[in-house]
Amino acid sequence: MRFKGSDTYVATDDLMLAVNAAITLQRPLLIKGEPGTGKTKLAEEVAGALGLPLLEWHIKSTTKAQQGLYEYDAVSRLRDSQLGDQRVHDIANYIVRGMLWQAFTADSPVVLLIDEVDKADIEFPNDLLRELDRMEFFVYETRELVRARHRPIVFITSNNEKELPDAFLRRCFFHYIRFPDKDTMERIVDVHFPGIKKMLLREALEVFFEVREVPGLKKKPSTSELLDWLKLLLAEDISPETLRSKDRKTIVPPLHGALLKNEQDVHLFERLVFMARHNR
Amino acid sequence: MLAGFFLKLKEARIPVSIKEYLTLIEGMQEHVISPSIDEFYYLARTTLVKDESNFDKFDRAFGEFFKGVEAVAGAELDLPLEWLRKQAELNLSPEEKARIEALGGWEKLMEELKKRLEEQKERHQGGSKWIGTAGTSPFGAYGYNPEGVRIGQDKSRNRRAVKVWDQREYRNLDGSVELGIRNIKVALRRLRKFARDGAPDELDLDTTIDKTARNAGYLDLHMRPERHNAVKVLLFLDIGGSMDDHIKLCEELFSAAKTEFKHLEYFYFHNCLYDFVWKDNRRRHAERINTWDILHKYGNDYKLIFVGDATMSPYEILHPGGAIEYMNEEAGAVWMKRMLNVYNKAVWLNPEPEEIWTYRQSIGIMRELMGARMYPTSIEGLERAMRYLSQGGK
Numbered sequence: 001m002r003f004k005g006s007d008t009y010v011a012t013d014d015l016m017l018a019v020n021a022a023i024t025l026q027r028p029l030l031i032k033g034e035p036g037t038g039k040t041k042l043a044e045e046v047a048g049a050l051g052l053p054l055l056e057w058h059i060k061s062t063t064k065a066q067q068g069l070y071e072y073d074a075v076s077r078l079r080d081s082q083l084g085d086q087r088v089h090d091i092a093n094y095i096v097r098g099m100l101w102q103a104f105t106a107d108s109p110v111v112l113l114i115d116e117v118d119k120a121d122i123e124f125p126n127d128l129l130r131e132l133d134r135m136e137f138f139v140y141e142t143r144e145l146v147r148a149r150h151r152p153i154v155f156i157t158s159n160n161e162k163e164l165p166d167a168f169l170r171r172c173f174f175h176y177i178r179f180p181d182k183d184t185m186e187r188i189v190d191v192h193f194p195g196i197k198k199m200l201l202r203e204a205l206e207v208f209f210e211v212r213e214v215p216g217l218k219k220k221p222s223t224s225e226l227l228d229w230l231k232l233l234l235a236e237d238i239s240p241e242t243l244r245s246k247d248r249k250t251i252v253p254p255l256h257g258a259l260l261k262n263e264q265d266v267h268l269f270e271r272l273v274f275m276a277r278h279n280r
Numbered sequence: 281m282l283a284g285f286f287l288k289l290k291e292a293r294i295p296v297s298i299k300e301y302l303t304l305i306e307g308m309q310e311h312v313i314s315p316s317i318d319e320f321y322y323l324a325r326t327t328l329v330k331d332e333s334n335f336d337k338f339d340r341a342f343g344e345f346f347k348g349v350e351a352v353a354g355a356e357l358d359l360p361l362e363w364l365r366k367q368a369e370l371n372l373s374p375e376e377k378a379r380i381e382a383l384g385g386w387e388k389l390m391e392e393l394k395k396r397l398e399e400q401k402e403r404h405q406g407g408s409k410w411i412g413t414a415g416t417s418p419f420g421a422y423g424y425n426p427e428g429v430r431i432g433q434d435k436s437r438n439r440r441a442v443k444v445w446d447q448r449e450y451r452n453l454d455g456s457v458e459l460g461i462r463n464i465k466v467a468l469r470r471l472r473k474f475a476r477d478g479a480p481d482e483l484d485l486d487t488t489i490d491k492t493a494r495n496a497g498y499l500d501l502h503m504r505p506e507r508h509n510a511v512k513v514l515l516f517l518d519i520g521g522s523m524d525d526h527i528k529l530c531e532e533l534f535s536a537a538k539t540e541f542k543h544l545e546y547f548y549f550h551n552c553l554y555d556f557v558w559k560d561n562r563r564r565h566a567e568r569i570n571t572w573d574i575l576h577k578y579g580n581d582y583k584l585i586f587v588g589d590a591t592m593s594p595y596e597i598l599h600p601g602g603a604i605e606y607m608n609e610e611a612g613a614v615w616m617k618r619m620l621n622v623y624n625k626a627v628w629l630n631p632e633p634e635e636i637w638t639y640r641q642s643i644g645i646m647r648e649l650m651g652a653r654m655y656p657t658s659i660e661g662l663e664r665a666m667r668y669l670s671q672g673g674k
Contacts, residue, residue, distance in 0.1 A: 017319055018326040021312045025303065075488055081492075082499055122469075169330035170297050176332035182644060 001050055006157040009038065009045040010148075010180075010188045018175040028114075028132050028154035030169070031178030034204040035159060036222030042177075043113035043155040052153070053106065055058050057099035058114045059120045065127030068098040068114075069137050092142050101129055101146055118158040125168035135173060180223065182209065192227055196234065203243035204230060207253045211260070216268055229258040285345050289328060292341035296328045303327050317346065398661035454611035463639045464659075481505050511670075512543035514578060514623070518588025519548045519561060523606075526631035529657060530587060535628070537585075545578065552612035552646075553594040553619065554603055571615060575622050581668050583624035584619065590646040590654070591632065599646050627665040628654040634661070 003019045005011040012020070019042070022029035033038045047054035057068055073094045080088040087093045091150065099104075103112040117125060131137050135148035155173065172180045180188060185235060189201055208229070212220050221229075242254060252273050253259075260266045285303045304327045313319035329338045382661060460612055480503035481497070492499040515537060517530060547557035547569065556568040595602035597612045619628055628646065634656040637643045649656040653668060655661040 014322040014326075017313065017322045021307055021323055021326060024310050024312045027303065029326075030330070063664055076483055078489065078492065078499070081497060116607075164330075166295065172330065173326045174330040175326055176335070255489050 002157055003046050003049055003126050003147045004108070006045045006049045008191055009041060010183065010184060010191055011042075011045075012178075012180075015042075015175060015177065023153055023175045024172075026153075028137060028156055028172045029157045030117075030158060030164075030172040030174045031173070031177060031257055032158050032160055034179055034220070034222055037179060038223065038226035039157040039177060039178045040093050040113065040115055043115075043157075045110055045152065046155070046197075047111035050111070050153075052111050054098055054111045054113060055079055055099050055103050055152075056115060058081070058115045059117055059119070059124070061119050061275045063120045063124065065120075065124055065131075066080060066098075069131065070098050070279075071096045071137060079225045082201045093216055094270070095139065095141060100137070102130075103152040104146055104148040106150070106152070110152045112152040112154045113219060116152065116159060117156050118161040118164065120175070122162060129167055129171065185226070188223060189230060193234065196230065197240065199240040200233065200238075201230075204233060206261065211269070213251070214269060214272065217260070217265050218262045219260075219265060225261070232258050250280070261264075285324075288345045289338065292335050292337050294329060294337050300328050306335065311527075343420040362406075366600055414500065464533055464662065465540055468536055468540045468662070468666060470670055472661060476657050480505050510543075511541055512582045513537065513541045514546070514574070514582045514584050515544060515546040515583050516550050516553065516557065516584070516586045516588075517546060518551060518586075518590075520550055522589055522591045523631075525659075526589065529631050533587060533657065543582075545582075547574070549588075550591075550603075550605060551588070552584075552603070552606045553615045555610065555615065580622050580624070582623055585626040585665075585669075586626070586650075587657075588628070588630065589632045590628065590630055591640055592642045594641050594645055597642060597649070612647060613645075616646075620650070621636045624670050625671060626650065626653065629657050629662070629665060630654050631657045 001023055003011070003016060003023065015137075018029060018106050021027075031042060033039055044054060046052075072091075073096050077091070077094040078087055089124065099112065107135060132154065135151050136145060138145050184210075185205060189205070190194065193201075204226075208221065208226050211217075236255065238254050252270060256269070257266070260269060282301075282305065286296065289296045294671045304324055306493070307313070307327060308320075325335070325338060326340070329335060364498060368583050380492055414548065459470070481503055483502040484502045486505070487502040488500065492498065493503055494500075505606055515534070517534065519530075524532065531587070534546070536544075547559060550555045553571065555571050558568055560567055591603075593602070596604060598615075600609055600611050601607050602611065630643065632640075632643070653665075655665040
């Protein structure tokens with residue numbers, strides 16, 4: 001099994017190598033990077049390219065590690081006991097399987113995505129050490145050991161909101177998705193908008209990277225914002241000439257709301273443009 | 281051969297473990313990569329380095345080891361461009377930034393500035409002057425006074441230029457110690473202590489099941505109060521004067537603390553704690569709160585957090601009448617001791633960097649008064665402080 005990018009996802013060499021190393025050596029791959037650089041998308045694409053089912057476990061601030069293994073539905077059992085249901089005698093009927101369990105017991109290897117692991121409590125990664133390392137866990141209620149039939153390919157994404165514990169990091173491979181340079185970006189856009197006019201694309205990319213360079217922006221526009229913006233440009237049928245007008249610094253690019261998502265950033269940007277016009 | 285590489289990384293202070301090293305070797309054995317140095321580089325990085333802030337160190341160590349290039353002493357003095365940019369951004373208004381942008385752009389300007397600084401580091405040793413005096417400065421031509429950047433100025437005043445470059449700022453950049461409200465909240469969260477009190481309005485599942493079982497299967501519902509963060513905090517903020525530099529940080533700290541603790545009382549003081557504090561800065565002279573009242577009102581289960589740079593004249597702490605605003609009958613130190621006698625869980629958060637504490641006498645005095653429980657306002661410092669506060673004991 002080797003991942004070589006896909007029709008809809010441009011993977012750089014180092015990313016492909018990291019993915020393949022993780023697959024071969026059966027280690028979880030931790031992905032970090034600026035928001036909007038395709039961290040979550042990667043797992044979907046790998047699953048698609050390798051033809052494996054994808055299981056997604058989205059982490060929230062309230063998620064507990066145990067929920068990924070299994071949960072004991074005591075309330076249903078209590079209700080059934082009141083109603084005299086026969087199922088109540090077997091506790092196994094009330095064990096709800098979590099994502100990891102499903103991944104472990106699947107008939108074929110699966111791709112498991114643990115999305116935004118940094119959103120959870122600080123201790124969350126520590127609670128999953130053994131499960132990710134040995135790929136097994138113990139169900140106390142039924143005294144059964146669940147062991148992975150096939151080691152799933154695990155992708156973990158993080159937005160760096162919290163530091164992850166060392167013990168956890170040591171068990172993972174790590175890849176930082178760098179912000180793409182102009183060439184890679186052109187390939188990415190090409191994959192998403194195959195028919196886009198070359199002129200428009202070049203002008204748009206230049207404007208985009210210029211906006212990214214503006215110092216002091218709270219949230220720099222990322223790949224996904226660029227794609228949205230291009231979609232809008234195409235929909236509005238904006239000509240490359242409009243983007244290229246002589247002094248790019250002195251006009252606000254059309255539909256810039258798609259690039260800048262933060263009110264303060266928009267203000268800052270407009271002020272800069274205004275000043276540039278003034279100083280000319 | 282690879283063992284040498286591993287040790288080299290250790291030497292470069294990259295946190296690598298033997299387990300990761302073995303994984304790398306396993307990867308080679310499994311033929312994950314074709315025998316090329318580029319692929320080996322990627323594999324080594326993905327297996328050994330788990331934090332993008334260490335990439336730079338890794339690159340350097342890798343380069344040294346595989347090209348056989350001896351580390352040049354002082355190669356570490358390379359001024360990080362990002363740092364320079366950040367430093368300049370801190371001290372420039374958006375208008376100024378825009379003007380720089382218009383005149384050749386950051387990269388060029390920073391390159392220039394970097395060159396200039398490197399040059400001047402040497403000249404400084406020769407006893408010469410710093411940036412900003414010579415009319416030949418390219419920055420002057422740009423209508424941009426490097427003194428405004430305050431890199432040169434700060435250094436010459438403190439006489440510890442080179443050290444700061446390498447050790448503190450570089451590390452800061454590496455560790456990316458961005459204190460944002462969120463990060464502060466995460467740190468403060470260490471102090472959480474949940475307790476249940478109030479009206480019972482939540483189903484207590486475990487007790488219900490237990491009681492129901494004991495009740496021969498007949499449902500016996502049990503309720504309990506919701507969990508709240510029961511930690512109580514008194515926050516004292518130094519305001520005005522030398523604290524103006526840190527105002528943004530204090531605001532962030534304050535807003536994070538306000539949402540994180542239910543029982544939070546805050547007060548302002550100036551430089552050192554005396555016989556009164558205030559809650560509203562605009563009416564600080566009209567609405568004073570007697571410090572005695574605080575001591576009497578809030579029980580000793582409150583935890584005390586002072587935030588201040590403790591930068592003042594030692595007289596302001598040690599002598600009656602030393603306060604800069606009015607005549608205080610008792611010395612600040614007496615008040616501090618009084619507070620600490622009542623509240624034995626207390627910390628002082630100091631926004632000044634830890635490295636300079638030893639150079640300021642008043643910080644030393646205050647630190648001693650606090651029993652060495654003074655912490656910097658970095659994430660790491662905050663965590664240490666919170667860990668101390670949340671420890672059990674008296």
